[in-house]
Amino acid sequence: MNSGIQNKVVVITGASSGLGAETARHLAKQGAKLVLAARREDKLKSVAAEVEAAGAEVLIKQTDVTDKAQVQALIDAAVDKFGRVDVLINNAGLMAIAPISERKVDEWEAMLDINVKGVLYGIAAALPVFEKQQSGHFINISSVAGLKVFSPGGSVYSGTKFAVSAISEGLRHEVGEHIRTTTISPGAVDSELKYGSSHEESSAAVQEFYKSAIPSDSVARAIIYAIEQPADVDINDIVLRPTSQEF
Template sequence: MSKNIEGKVVVITGASSGLGESTARHLASLGASVVLAARREDRLNAIVQDITAAGGKATALAADVTRREDLENLIQHAVASFGRVDVMINNAGLMAISPIAELRVDEWDRMIDINIKGVMYGIAAALPVFQKQDSGHFINISSVAGIKVFSPGGSVYSGTKYAVRAISDGLRHEVGKSIRTTTIEPGAVDSELKFGSGHEASSQAVQEFYKSAIPAESVARAIAFAIEQPADVDINEIVLRPTSQDF
């Protein structure tokens, strides 16, 4: 258990697999009460069952981050279940890699809706609760592609992840002295993110790139590190990659 994690209420989007699932399991093992959200309710319920069977505290709500009302309902569910919200992890994401010239505009729209607007809706839902409590912690998942443009193929994806970094830094500056903001920027991590590309050649390149991926638990530990700091310490940015990854 970590005394700065134990008892905290943590809401996690994209929690049905990958980074979100690993983070939920890890934080629950450290004594947090976790609230899981994703579209696949059956997966969420199975993870909640595992956590509670192991003695942890967890609940879940089906939610689509592209629907603002879903995230408002999620925060209300968290407060109704556990009385407060201490950490909002905006993790849900889509990585649809393809050259811009392919004009896969529907995929661009989906990435903007999930990766940018989904984060903004999460912020909009949790911020009033944090302000009322005079405490809270946003953890927004960006990417190494939000530091360096992943091209060819990832230009739009990088654009969305640069936006997450920019919004997070502005949020940190605006929300005052009692609300923390952390941006996590992972490299290749084993998750379903690598399956998001509909463009065949790009998908094959991504699968090859991800052969060096590190486990999702690596990111879960980084998130726990940010949460467990004393309230007057705000870990603003964590970048982590496979040791062998040059990008």
């Protein structure tokens, strides 16, 4: 067991698959107490069964991060069960790639609601807990698309991930004396994110791009590294991508 993680209470959104589920598996092996959230309760139960088999205490909470009240209920449930929250991983995300000229306004709004407002709702719910504890750790999943605009077709998605990076950096400045903030910016990582595009041509391009994707556990290991540091060490930014990915 890693003493930097053992018995820490970690809340993960988007935990039913991909990066969230894989991170839960890794944290279970390190002795973390897990609170897993996602919209698909059946898949949450499956992930929970895996991590319980690895010896972890786990709570699942069906949660839509676009609903502020549900995110607040998630954090409240974590505190009710475990007495505290040590880490919030804002992982839920949507990548709907399409040219702006296609005017997929509903998808723009969905990305803003999940990728930006969902992160803000998580921060709003967890911050009072962290302030009361005088400790806590926000881990916000951004993207390399939050460092350089993913083009063609990724303007709005990149906009949401630039926002996550900016919010995370501002949050670090504002609350950083006792509370840590980490931004994880992955490149092509194998997950369900690649299936978010309804635009046929863009979807085909994304599928081709993701043929060189690295496994989800690449991100999980980066998250483990950030969490396991001593309390006076704040890993602020981690960028990772396939070796073969140029941007």
